[in-house]
Amino acid sequence: xxxxxxxxxxxxxxxxxxxxxxxxxxxxxxxxxxxxxxxxxxxxxxxxxxxxxxxxxxxxxxxxxxxxxxxxxxxxxxxxxxxxxxxxxxxxxxxxxxxxxxxxxxxxxxxxxxxxxxxxxxxxxxxxxxxxxxxxxxxxxxxxxxxxxxxxxxxxxxxxxxxxxxxxxxxxxxxxxxxxxxxxxxxxxxxxxxxxxxxxxxxxxxxxxxxxxxxxxxxxxxxxxxxxxxxxxxxxxxxxxxxxxxx
Numbered sequence: 296x297x298x299x300x301x302x303x304x305x306x307x308x309x310x311x312x313x314x315x316x317x318x319x320x321x322x323x324x325x326x327x328x329x330x331x332x333x334x335x336x337x338x339x340x341x342x343x344x345x346x347x348x349x350x351x352x353x354x355x356x357x358x359x360x361x362x363x364x365x366x367x368x369x370x371x372x373x374x375x376x377x378x379x380x381x382x383x384x385x386x387x388x389x390x391x392x393x394x395x396x397x398x399x400x401x402x403x404x405x406x407x408x409x410x411x412x413x414x415x416x417x418x419x420x421x422x423x424x425x426x427x428x429x430x431x432x433x434x435x436x437x438x439x440x441x442x443x444x445x446x447x448x449x450x451x452x453x454x455x456x457x458x459x460x461x462x463x464x465x466x467x468x469x470x471x472x473x474x475x476x477x478x479x480x481x482x483x484x485x486x487x488x489x490x491x492x493x494x495x496x497x498x499x500x501x502x503x504x505x506x507x508x509x510x511x512x513x514x515x516x517x518x519x520x521x522x523x524x525x526x527x528x529x530x531x532x533x534x535x536x537x538x539x540x541x542x
């Protein structure tokens with residue numbers, strides 16, 4: 296009797312990862328997961344997978360996902376939507392160049408089942424070590440910081456729909472404006488928050504702007520009410536503060 300062959304999902308591009316794929320339906324989200332996944336987070340994961348496919352495995356212990364809960368949540372939604380690969384729209388509303396996943400498919404518009412995910416076994420970890428790994432893995436990623444100059448260069452020069460991957464339009468406008476100069480990086484003090492961006496104005500004055508989704512949306516609304524762009528609103532704030540310091 297022939298052994299049943301594993302399915303070869305096209306949305307897992309790497310052959311080695313594909314050979315380690317298991318059904319998403321067989322996996323359980325970690326009920327003790329300390330990391331929250333809000334709407335923006337899940338949508339950004341979905342955008343990445345629709346453009347590139349599944350590029351990384353999840354980590355599983357006794358059928359419970361201890362690395363990649365957001366990936367599983369995003370996959371469940373993609374499966375329910377029978378989502379196709381992501382293709383960008385040109386300015387005139389026509390479909391632009393296909394992304395890497397769409398380019399691999401015989402039909403970029405084919406519906407995908409998103410039913411499989413590559414998984415690595417973490418069975419060698421006991422309950423305590425699994426908890427340490429779960430928390431510390433998330434914390435290590437959180438401690439990384441942007442190189443603002445390099446980020447601005449990439450955002451400006453890479454023609455892609457960044458809003459598909461978790462960036463707010465107001466954040467992009469602020470970061471990409473021609474006059475915005477990233478500050479020099481310095482070692483953070485305990486009071487520093489990693490989500491703060493220090494934007495320098497004339498005369499060495501510094502305005503601290505926290506670029507988060509809700510704040511970006513609020514700032515955009517305030518800018519529209521003032522008939523300004525978010526970038527111009529930020530510039531006016533810097534100018535007002537600088538004038539105030541001079542008087």
